[in-house]
Amino acid sequence: MPTGQNLNTNQDLGVKVATPVGTLLGQLFFGWLADIVGRKRMYGFELIIIIIACFAQALCGSAPAVSVIGVLIVWRFIMGIGIGGDYPLSAVISSEFASTRIRGRLMNAVFAFQGWGNFVAALVAFIITAAYKDSILNDTSANHRPVDFMWRILIGLGCVPGCIALYFRLTIPETPRFTMDIERNIQQASKDIENILTVGKSNVDPDAIVQRVEAPRASWADFRTHFSQWENLKILIGTSWSWFALDIAFYGLGLNSSIILETIGFGSAKTTGNQGVYDNLKNICVGNLILSAAGLIPGYWVCFLFIDSWGRKPIQLMGFILLTIIFVCMGFGYDKMTGPNVNDNAKNAFVFLYCLANFFQNFGPNTTTFVVPGEAFPTRYRSTAHGISAASGKLGAIVAQVGFARLKDIGGTNKFVKHILEIFAFFMLTGIFSTLLIPETKGRSLEELSNEDQDGFIKGTVGTAEVRDGVIVQ
Numbered sequence: 391m392p393t394g395q396n397l398n399t400n401q402d403l404g405v406k407v408a409t410p411v412g413t414l415l416g417q418l419f420f421g422w423l424a425d426i427v428g429r430k431r432m433y434g435f436e437l438i439i440i441i442i443a444c445f446a447q448a449l450c451g452s453a454p455a456v457s458v459i460g461v462l463i464v465w466r467f468i469m470g471i472g473i474g475g476d477y478p479l480s481a482v483i484s485s486e487f488a489s490t491r492i493r494g495r496l497m498n499a500v501f502a503f504q505g506w507g508n509f510v511a512a513l514v515a516f517i518i519t520a521a522y523k524d525s526i527l528n529d530t531s532a533n534h535r536p537v538d539f540m541w542r543i544l545i546g547l548g549c550v551p552g553c554i555a556l557y558f559r560l561t562i563p564e565t566p567r568f569t570m571d572i573e574r575n576i577q578q579a580s581k582d583i584e585n586i587l588t589v590g591k592s593n594v595d596p597d598a599i600v601q602r603v604e605a606p607r608a609s610w611a612d613f614r615t616h617f618s619q620w621e622n623l624k625i626l627i628g629t630s631w632s633w634f635a636l637d638i639a640f641y642g643l644g645l646n647s648s649i650i651l652e653t654i655g656f657g658s659a660k661t662t663g664n665q666g667v668y669d670n671l672k673n674i675c676v677g678n679l680i681l682s683a684a685g686l687i688p689g690y691w692v693c694f695l696f697i698d699s700w701g702r703k704p705i706q707l708m709g710f711i712l713l714t715i716i717f718v719c720m721g722f723g724y725d726k727m728t729g730p731n732v733n734d735n736a737k738n739a740f741v742f743l744y745c746l747a748n749f750f751q752n753f754g755p756n757t758t759t760f761v762v763p764g765e766a767f768p769t770r771y772r773s774t775a776h777g778i779s780a781a782s783g784k785l786g787a788i789v790a791q792v793g794f795a796r797l798k799d800i801g802g803t804n805k806f807v808k809h810i811l812e813i814f815a816f817f818m819l820t821g822i823f824s825t826l827l828i829p830e831t832k833g834r835s836l837e838e839l840s841n842e843d844q845d846g847f848i849k850g851t852v853g854t855a856e857v858r859d860g861v862i863v864q
Contacts, residue, residue, distance in 0.1 A: 397459065404463040406791055409470035414784040416474020421777015424475075425572065425608055425770060429483050430564040436475030437559055441552040443469035448546035474784070478776040481764030485772070486565035490835050494697035497761045502690035505752070509682040515544055516675035519668070526668045534667055567836065571769035572608065608770040616771065622841055625766050626775055628827030632706065633759040633783030635821040639713065639814040640751050642790035643744070650744050651677040685748025693753040701832035702758045703825060709754015710821040716747045717818055721811030755821060759783060765831040768840035 397405065416436070424432045443465045450461040480500050488496040518540050525536040617623045651657045656677035659669035697705060720743050726732065727740035763779040764772065794813075800806040831839055 401459045403792065405459065405466065406795075407788060408463045408466040409473065410784055410788050410791065412467040412470020413474035413477075414470075414781045414788070416471035417477050417777045417781040417784060418474075419471070419777075420475030421478035421773045421775075421780070424479055424482065424773035428564055428573075429479055429486070429568055429773065430562055432475060433479045433483060433562065434556060434559040436472045436479065437552055437556050439472030439475070440469055441549050441556065443472060444545060444548045444552065448542045448549075474777075474780070477760070477780040478764075478773045481760055481776050482773045483562070483565055485764040485836065486567040486769070490833060492698060493765065494702065494761060494832060495694055497764055498690070498694045498697050498757055501757055501760045502687075502694060502752075505682065505687040505690045508686055509679065511544075511548075512675055512678035512682060514547060516672070516679065518544055519671045519675055523668055526671075527664050529664055537667065537671070540671075567769045613771060613774075616768070619841075622767075624827045625829065625841075626778065628824050629759065629763040629766065629775070629779040630782035631824040632710075632755060632821050632828070633763075633779050634786040635817040635824065636710075636751065636755040636759055637783040637786035638790045638794075638817050639717065639747075640756055640790075641787040642794050642810065642814060643747060643751075644791075647677070647681065650681065650741055656680070681745075681748070685745045686752060689749040689752025689754070690757060692749075693757045696753075697757070697761070698832060701830050702762050703828060703830045705753070706755045706758040706762075706825045706828075707822060709750050709756075709758070710818050710825060712750045713747060713754065714815050714818040714822070716743055716750065717811050717815035719743055720747070721808050721815055724808035724811060755825075762828055762831055765836060766829055766839050768842055769836070772836075 396402075420432055420436055447462055447465045447469070450458055450465060452458040452461070481497060484497045484500045485493060522536045522540050525539075526534070529536055617626060651673065656673040659666045659673060661669050693705060720727075720740065724740075727736045727743075759779070763776040767775040794810050798804055798807050798810060829839065
């Protein structure tokens with residue numbers, strides 16, 4: 391059971407890891423499924439899972455057989471599965487619809503909007519906290535009843551943008567590359583491209599004559615054959631390890647958030663009682679707004695400006711090199727910048743390095759590890775390979791959130807943090823070498839990047855069939 395206002399160790403662990411564990415499984419499952427049944431079909435389905443799970447969290451309660459925390463953990467896990475599906479699908483759909491010239495910027499923009507999502511979530515939380523200020527200050531209940539309303543409203547409001555996006559996801563056309571390369575329907579693919587370029591949408595005629603082409607098909611045997619070649623396998627290793635190494639530091643950096651918020655005046659509240667509850671919630675919201683605006687959002691959009699001119703590989707290399715240097719400085723200089731007798735200038739230097747790390751994660755490998763796997767593989771395995779790469783990153787996030795969170799207090803509160811930062815520097819160093827395994831995708835078509843000879847790739851048609859109301863009649 392919780393002790394006072396705090397969760398016990400197992401409850402805290404369950405709440406923290408339920409979503410990332412679900413995300414990891416969702417990335418693998420939906421990545422594979424999108425290569426089998428189509429990008430369009432899965433894109434709406436995974437969002438429906440997120441909406442249902444999000445709404446269910448807002449309504450969850452306790453019973454004699456199960457606590458509210460247990461129910462919350464289950465629904466957070468299910469929500470994570472839906473979130474996981476969003477990684478490969480968003481990347482692959484934007485990649486397969488984009489022209490070669492602006493593909494990097496389009497994929498970057500899709501990914502960058504999660505920065506605005508973080509900011510808006512913190513802003514909504516701040517508005518809710520301000521709206522409930524009087525209720526919190528005048529509360530006489532022992533369990534802070536207004537706070538229960540607040541977190542349920544905040545989570546429930548997460549369904550609103552999801553419901554708006556659902557319409558567009560359900561009406562988006564299938565990508566022409568999936569229709570051509572996997573469904574092998576050459577006429578429908580040509581028609582889709584023409585319609586998208588002229589009227590902006592595509593229609594599928596259920597009575598149309600289907601003309602299929604002879605092309606390599608996805609299978610476990612073909613998957614093993616394709617990735618048994620070093621020139622293909624090294625790319626998958628490069629994208630997967632780069633994402634794993636990056637996410638260890640990206641999510642682990644959050645272990646220092648309390649130190650940063652304390653330094654800038656938005657740490658734990660000094661007041662007590664109901665005023666302390668309100669001040670603590672307000673500080674968390676304002677602090678998250680500041681951290682989002684200071685590091686997350688600028689990095690994403692600076693990367694947007696340069697990704698199609700500099701290229702993905704140089705940006706990723708630059709990011710890993712600078713992050714290695716930054717974490718070395720933060721780790722080996724930790725005591726001199728955060729100790730109890732340290733002056734304000736030293737503390738401000740640590741805050742600056744923290745924001746700089748956030749900036750170069752996003753103007754660096756956090757963006758490019760999302761972009762490159764959506765470009766560097768053949769159509770029939772593009773979503774699967776992106777899912778594998780993303781799941782590797784999420785494994786790194788779980789290691790950071792579970793493992794390092796338990797290590798940080800070895801020897802006393804936050805005493806081991808400096809060594810964790812040094813470990814982050816090591817992983818950033820490994821990211822430099824894994825980046826050398828990936829190709830530069832700037833200015834190259836997806837067909838060029840597939841590592842497959844396009845001469846003779848399509849060997850002609852395998853016949854036609856007349857379809858009426860979805861039934862082959864000839």
